[in-house]
Amino acid sequence: MAETPQWLTALVVGCTILLWALARLPEYLTALLFFAAAMLLHIAPASSVFSGFASSAFWLVLSGFVLGAAIRKVGLAQRWANWLVVPLSQSWPRMIMGTLLLTYLLALVMPSNMGRIALLMPVVLALGERAGIAPGSRGSIGLALAVGVGTFQLSASILPANVPNLVLSGAAESAWQLHLQWLPWWLLHMPVVGLAKGLLLGGCIIVLFRAQPLPVTQRDTLATLSAAEWRLLGLLLITLLLWMTDSLHGLSAAWVGLAAACVCLLPRIGFLSGDDFASGVNIRTCLYIAGILGLASVVVESGLGRLIASALLSLLPLEAQPSFHNFAVLSALVSLLNFVLTANGVPAMVTPMAQELASASGLPLIGVVMLQVFAYATPLLPYQASPVVVAMGLGNVPARAGLMLCVTLFFLSMVLLLPLDYLWFRLLGYGG
Template sequence: MTSDAHFWLTTAVVGMTIMLWASARLPEYLTALLFFASATLLNIVPTSTIFSGFASSAFWLVLSGFVLGAAIRKVGLAQRWANWLVVPLSQSWPRMVAGTIVLTYLLALVMPSNMGRIALLMPVVLALGERAGIKAGSQGSIGLALAVGFGTFQLSASILPANVPNLVLSGAAESAYQLHLQWLPWWLLNMPVVGIGKAVVLTGCLLFLFRAKPQPVKHRDALAPLSGSEWRLMGLLAVTLLLWMTDSVHGLSAAWIGLAAACICLLPRVGFLTGDDFATGVNFRTCIYIAGILGLATVVVDSGLGRLIANALLSVLPLQDHPSFGNFAVLSALVSLLNFVLTANGVPAMVTPMAQELAGASGFSLLSVIMLQVFAYATPLLPYQASPVVVAMGLGNVPAKAGLKLCVWVFIFSVLLLLPLDYGWFRLLGYA
């Protein structure tokens, strides 16, 4: 096969996969399986690249997150924690939505894993909704599940270690330019817009798209004392959370910590889940979907398709030779376009090595070009571009169209309202 034919085959497979995910014409797991089948049959890249998603730490963190979430629900901890939150949050629907989003951000300050935070929060928030009369599968339940997913992914981009794309960007900047990005400068630059501003936009969109009338709860239920299973699971979660928080000290990946905790949950007599609980508690459809997203991103990078797309876009970008809001918007648009192909985890790995050329063409500093990526990859247009959002939709049984609708509305208002604010904040701090 000639190199041109090989390139066009790769482009066709990647393009069809993205279109099927974006249009939701087929179930997301089926599209992932079709990607695996077509990529292997056509031999566009080595099979190790195609199936690299199954070897990724993100895949195993997703799987372990499902197991931990199932254990939290089974032993009753979700209902117990929801009982503590239900009085202050159930007084109104805006308070419930905003309170959920605030919870996602507070947890991101101490827990570095998006998937782990979603696994912990989702059963608690859904139990909170049911306690306030919001039935599973209702518009209110869908809105709460999306608040967990979108709040966890989008807002956490303002905290350096709390988001996988952030870590990819930091590592790429260090390896390419010896730039060591630090927690506090990152947070000061991104918190006002990506943290607070995004929270306001997300809350407004959720309240507009999803309506519910929670029943105000005046008093907490009188619950039985903590059982032995609850104490043991709380101990396991505390150790897991501590290890997640100190990953920079011991060097263990959050995925393998989560996998070890999941294995303990499944052990006979020691754990909390049976084989049947595992079969029903783990959404294997979402796991396959995540493996497909990660595999697709690796195929795009390893095949050279991503580099060709980036260079082609760079050659036609209407950049001026001095810093301006126009240049800021154009570079953000470049990251957003690449997000369609690479997804959020892959974008910083592709754009950061090009940052020097982009800085020269736009008049921005190298650090400014590197950092402006954060807003763009934290604002996906379609759910598949952010795997934590997909995981949250799976855990919360959210229909694909509901997630797509919220994603589009948040993207539109973020671009119209927050992108100019982001540029103004960059200028105020001397980055632009």
């Protein structure tokens, strides 16, 4: 295995990344092609190529789909929409900020971006129609973008709620034995990536997609909570509590989520049948995650990541001491790679280089690993974040509208929020 030419490994990795970036083939098919090419050409052992299936990220994504399917089936989604329509329909700013808050709260209990978008989009668009916002109008487009962009960008501050986060966590664990935990991650990223970004995003949508909802004063009358709804609410509360206290009990969020998913699938006790599981779990996305993590492992074990890092270090204008300049340069590097790799692929490539980047910049290893979050959670173009593209499709959002919001939010974030992110990193000891 050690005799495999470096150029051959680089060719397989490069072709895989290019296929993901261009989206000429389905993402899951590209992942399967990577597995096949890696094994046929012997560029890495099977334990590396298929390491994604043993990663916590893979199982957390799968369990997120199961929890999302259960929430939809028992009727909690419809109940939430009916509960929200009166308070959120009173004004346009309240509707947008309330939708963003909803995306964030749901991210606490439902790990899958795609699952949350699939759950929230019909709820929020129906809420808008009930308040007199016609489908296809600027207001409807704004609501759809609040669901899509809010779901992806704000959830980056919650470890298990975002696929790139899971890729970063898995790559950091594989490459540097860094075991990232829920609470430290949230404390580091929530103030800027969660709260400040949410306020900025809400302001952009309110201004760019003005609308005037008609206030709703009365909810529909629904039946009382069923036994299944009560059981699922209890399960979700226990799951959330265990996720938030993982630093105390040491149980990975993935295994907590997997246990909750198993409960959802149990006969009589659970909520989903075998057919529900088949239709509710997106195996394509699970294979894609396994492919990305396997690629990251191959990049590390083959030494390819070190070679790429060395080449980049010779071009980056880094200073010898930790500084905002170095923080901004490394963030710019992640943003540039985001054009080619997209958000899911960036941490798979950058995390294996983190030690070399840390040594050159003076920043701590954990700081270099964690600064990626702000950059990949702030895409310049919609295609860089597949959940945003999915949400635009579900919400019938014109490409021009999604592009306008992403570009505006990107430049405002870099000017206003990146310095705040650095100051918060320094305050918590992640900035050197």
